[in-house]
Amino acid sequence: xxxxxxxGGLVQPGGSLRLSCAASGFTFSNYAMSWYRxxxxxxxxxVATISSVGGTTNYASSVMGRFTISRDNAKNTVYLQxxxxxxxDTAVYYCYVVVRGLRYWGxxxxxxxSS
Numbered sequence: 170x171x172x173x174x175x176x177g178g179l180v181q182p183g184g185s186l187r188l189s190c191a192a193s194g195f196t197f198s199n200y201a202m203s204w205y206r207x208x209x210x211x212x213x214x215x216v217a218t219i220s221s222v223g224g225t226t227n228y229a230s231s232v233m234g235r236f237t238i239s240r241d242n243a244k245n246t247v248y249l250q251x252x253x254x255x256x257x258d259t260a261v262y263y264c265y266v267v268v269r270g271l272r273y274w275g276x277x278x279x280x281x282x283s284s
Contacts, residue, residue: 177278
């Protein structure tokens with residue numbers, strides 16, 4: 170299993186970013202996918218989850234209405250569209266999947282919200 174995130178960067182408050190996570194090594198369309206984030210000095214937290222076929226999504230209350238998780242099963246990719254970004258969204262963002270009881274993480278992509 171391999172998860173590779175991309176799309177992070179520096180953005181001003183109120184701006185937008187779109188993160189991507191390219192997955193391989195498992196049957197992507199069979200598994201729910203999640204995004205987590207970890208800010209400096211804080212524990213890793215769940216940001217959003219999407220079901221295997223994309224029909225069900227769940228969000229942390231802190232990002233609801235601003236972030237959108239989606240997936241393209243033909244491309245084995247999950248996305249996180251982040252709008253109206255705030256300073257407190259600054260973190261390393263990780264892609265996550267549980268395959269046959271084992272947990273897998275990507276290497277993470279840094280998102281910095283700063284003016």
